[in-house]
Amino acid sequence: AQSVTQLGSHVSVSEGALVLLRCNYSSSVPPYLFWYVQYPNQGLQLLLKYTSAATLVKGINGFEAEFKKSETSFHLTKPSAHMSDAAEYFCAVSEGQGGKLIFGQGTELSVKP
C-alpha cells in the first residue's frame, strides 16, 4: 500500500528565507508524486509533479522538488519565501498518472514579515 508522510504540520519562515517542506513516501511500484497547494478558502492547485522523467522538478511560483529514490523523499523547496506563499501544502502519491491520490496530512506554511 502507498502512503505519504509530511514531517511538520506547521512550518514558519521569515520572508526571504528558504522554504523546505518535507515529504517521504512509501510505494511498492515506481511512484508518481505531486505537491498541491491550498490557499485559504480555495481549492487545491497543482504546484508540480514527478512522473519518472527528471528527478528535479520545477513548478509554479518558484517552487521545486527533488525525487530521491534512495531516501524515498520528495521535499519541496523555494529559495526565498514570499508572504503570498502562506498556505497549506499537500504531498501526494499515486501508482500511475491516473488513479487515486494518497495525500499526506498537510503542512501549513506561515511567512513572517
Added chain:
Amino acid sequence: GAGVSQSPSNKVTEKGKDVELRCDPISGHTALYWYRQRLGQGLEFLIYFQGNSAPDKSGLPSDRFSAERTGESVSTLTIQRTQQEDSAVYLCASSFSYNEQFFGPGTRLTVL
C-alpha cells in the same frame, strides 16, 4: 472554460438525515474523483470513476456512502443517515485520461 464546480458550497444537516453532494467536472474530462478532508487532516480518497469502467469504491468508509456518475458528466455523492463524524469538506476532482487532477472548491458538510 469553467473549472470543476460543486454544489452546495455549504450544507448543514441534522444527524440521521440523508444528503446529496453534486460535482460538475470540466467538460471532456473522463475521470472523476471524490475526496474528503476532515478538520486538521489530509485528504482521504473516497471513490474514482474512469470512463465506462467500474468505479473504484475502495475508499468509501461505510455502506452509508455511495456515488453515481452519469456518463462523463455530473456525479452525485450521497451520504445516508449522516453521523457527526461525516462532517468534512468533500472535494471533487476531474482529469482528462491520466493527466493532472483539477479540484473543485468543495462542499463543507456540517452534521449537527
